[in-house]
Amino acid sequence: MPRKTISEFTTIGIRRTTRDRLKHFARKIEMYDDTINRLLDIAEDQENRLASRESPQKYPKKGMEK
Numbered sequence: 001m002p003r004k005t006i007s008e009f010t011t012i013g014i015r016r017t018t019r020d021r022l023k024h025f026a027r028k029i030e031m032y033d034d035t036i037n038r039l040l041d042i043a044e045d046q047e048n049r050l051a052s053r054e055s056p057q058k059y060p061k062k063g064m065e066k
Contacts, residue, residue, distance in 0.1 A: 009033070 014022075019032075026035040 004031075004033070 022032055022035055025039060026032065030038075
């Protein structure tokens with residue numbers, strides 16, 4: 001992965017308790033940005049799986065034709 005430059009970062013305010021929760025999920029040499037992105041990827045993947053399960057089927061199941 002390419003090295004990130006300082007100009008790519010911004011400061012966001014989070015509570016210390018939130019920071020401590022993030023530490024729990026962080027890998028040893030991972031930056032918070034990497035941790036947050038990894039967690040967002042997991043959340044998006046789960047959201048997509050749920051959405052695909054809830055979407056109506058394009059074709060009816062066998063034996064359920066009208």
